[in-house]
Amino acid sequence: AQTVTQSQPEMSVQEAETVTLSCTYDTSESDYYLFWYKQPPSRQMILVIRQEAYKQQNATENRFSVNFQKAAKSFSLKISDSQLGDAAMYFCAYMKNAGNMLTFGGGTRLMVKP
Amino acid sequence: NAGVMQNPRHLVRRRGQEARLRCSPMKGHSHVYWYRQLPEEGLKFMVYLQKENIIDESGMPKERFSAEFPKEGPSILRIQQVVRGDSAAYFCASSTRRGDHGELFFGEGSRLTVL
Numbered sequence: 378a379q380t381v382t383q384s385q386p387e388m389s390v391q392e393a394e395t396v397t398l399s400c401t402y403d404t405s406e407s408d409y410y411l412f413w414y415k416q417p418p419s420r421q422m423i424l425v426i427r428q429e430a431y432k433q434q435n436a437t438e439n440r441f442s443v444n445f446q447k448a449a450k451s452f453s454l455k456i457s458d459s460q461l462g463d464a465a466m467y468f469c470a471y472m473k474n475a476g477n478m479l480t481f482g483g484g485t486r487l488m489v490k491p
Numbered sequence: 492n493a494g495v496m497q498n499p500r501h502l503v504r505r506r507g508q509e510a511r512l513r514c515s516p517m518k519g520h521s522h523v524y525w526y527r528q529l530p531e532e533g534l535k536f537m538v539y540l541q542k543e544n545i546i547d548e549s550g551m552p553k554e555r556f557s558a559e560f561p562k563e564g565p566s567i568l569r570i571q572q573v574v575r576g577d578s579a580a581y582f583c584a585s586s587t588r589r590g591d592h593g594e595l596f597f598g599e600g601s602r603l604t605v606l
Contacts, residue, residue: 381533410593420580422534422597429592468533472593477524477547479593481533 379404381471383482390459391490397444398454398485400469408474411445413454416466416484425467428452430474456487464489495520495598496565497583503604510570510577512601516585523566524595525558528580537581539589540566546589573605 381402390396402411413425428436428445435443440460444453456463469482496515504510516523521542526534536550540560551558555573560566570577580602584595 412593419599421599422582422584424594427593470533470593474592475589477522477539477589478536478550479526479534479595480536483533484531 379406379471379473379480381469381480381482383469383485385485386483387486387488389488389490390456392461393458395455395457396459396487398456398467398469398487400452400454400482402450402452402469402471402482404450404471404473406473409476410472410474411443411452412470412472412479413441413443414468414470414481415463416468418465422468426454459489461489461491463487495583495585495596497581497598497601499601500599501602501604503606504573505606506574507572510573510603512568512570512581512583512603513565514568514583514585514598515565516583517596520585520587520596522586522589522591523560524584524586525566525568526582526584528582528600530579534582537568541589570603573603575605578603578605 409430411428415423426438440457442455466484468484470479523540525537528534538551538558539547555571557569580600582600584597
């Protein structure tokens, strides 16, 4: 079974600075997708960034980028130039290729200090 | 284009009552997924449906829980004889294709409180 682990229950960052959220996962599959979802206080889950396992290049979306280490099964999220609106719960998630189920980690609460 | 609509947003039930949660997927989406989030935890997959069919219910408890996605109308997650442990946020998501490589669109969730 696949598992996703986020070892940081809570992180804090100063506005305009950079923060990195950690995620590790376990799978026997070779073809899969990894994601970071954001859950603000409104509770709606919003897709931040997606990485395809067969791509070596790390995904980026504006201020958000990932460090994907396939051999180490590590998938961290870097948020640059942090903004107050980035404050939320962040969930790392996994889905095998052609699958229908997302497996989520336990989440990291990110606080942004003005 | 309206997003995934869930209602009610909040539902309070006493032990033993029934809870019905509704989900209208995004326009053009025929794939619906239900997830449950316990306090301070990540979302856990419950069930995946297409119109009139349950495709994967591997995350659904075997008793008291059922789901449907009829030809017309919203998807319904039904919990019979609720217990305190059913208190959670229930999220619905939809997509245009199976799994859609994880690009699911989520609703804002329905928070069930069992007294």
